[in-house]
Amino acid sequence: MNRFHAAERALRTAAPHELLDAVRAVLTEQYGTEDVELFMADYGLTVLQPVSVLPHTLEPVSVYNSPAGRAFGSQRPYCEDLPGGRARLHLPVSVRGDRLGVLSVTLPERDAALGWAAELADVADVLGHEVIVAERDTDLYLQARRKDRLTLAAEMQWQLLPGRSCSRPEYDLGAQLEPAYAIYGDNFDWSATADHLMLYVTNGMGEGIEASLLTNLAINALRNARRAGIPIADQAALADQAVYAHYRGRCYLSVLMFDFDLATGRASVVDAGSPQLLRLRGGVVERVGFEAQLPLGMFEETDYVAQDFRVEPGDRLIFVSDGVHSVASPKGEAYGDAALARAIQSTRLLPAAEVPRAILRELTGHRGEAVPEDDALVVCLDWRGKPPGR
Secondary structure: OOHHHHHHHHHHHOOHHHHHHHHHHHHHHHHOOOEEEEEEEOOOOOEEEEOOOOOOOOOOEEOOOOHHHHHHHHOOOEEEEOHHHOEEEEEEEEEOOEEEEEEEEEEOOHHHHHHOHHHHHHHHHHHHHHHHHHOOOOOHHHHHOOOOOOOHHHHHHHHHOOOOEEEEOOEEEEEEEEOOOOOOOOEEEEEEOOOEEEEEEEEOOOOHHHHHHHHHHHHHHHHHHHHOOOOHHHHHHHHHHHHHHHHOOOOOEEEEEEEEEOOOOEEEEEEEOOOEEEEEEOOEEEEEOOOOOOOEOOOOOOOOOOEEEEOOOOOEEEEEOHHHHOOEOOOOOEOHHHHHHHHHHHOOOOOOOOHHHHHHHHHHHHHOOOOOOOOEEEEEEEEOOOOOOO
């Protein structure tokens, strides 16, 4: 059995809460590592939190200005030189484009670190998949992701999400919510098959647990209809009925829904409320408008009609909630299309997974306060389309 297969086997047979101990032991035995640490990205994407297994304890490291953060941002191994010819490899831990954290491995010789970088990166990939599976049975890795306590509403919202990023040959997706530790009702959801990508961006109504309960009901109603193979317009109608049946019009939810054909770029769209779309194409940012329809749950038995839309290879689509588009500065000036266009232009070279957080940082500067009064949601979709021959 070679080194990689030994490491893979050790991770696949480890107890859910013992993945770190297992990877430490097998990398020490097979690769001669001196130290192994696992860091998880926190909910706000500002720091990498150590997965602490006593007696090992470490401080969080910055996503922005640390060697581990460099590997996390670039999604490539980064070699940090240490005294005495030693080296520390920082390896991104990701699953299908969803960036979870970084595995940091210290080796006695720099040449060995560079020679084994690709193989150890594969070990980090296996570790990422095992972490996702382990989270069904232990809270250890979810606890490691938080630098502050989540509100109950935020706990409910984060558990509802599919992930924060996703990558396939046809597209890259990235999304982020703020305030990360106290989000209310904004949400996003996506699901893909061999031929289609369905993407929902929701702008919830209300605050606290009530907003989260409303969003949970609507998202699960949409998923229930989607998983029954129902077209997107009928998904909206069934979710509308579910929300109205419970709230009788007292509460409702805005949603922007897309069903993309991966081969052609054609999409069916239902615009039921306030989330907005801006498109970067050929260096030009423009707002894309659709025929507005009623939010889900406002009235009984609302009918929804799907509209046509087309995306082209190279397009970048930015979806925002009203907590981004309409947020006011201390002088009362709305953020608006112009500021959003500047933010989209300034982040055009970043990968999709990093764009939402970068735009939200610029929004913080406009808002003039660190914690927003309303939820803020940004989703970025980079479209490549189906490669020839697939």
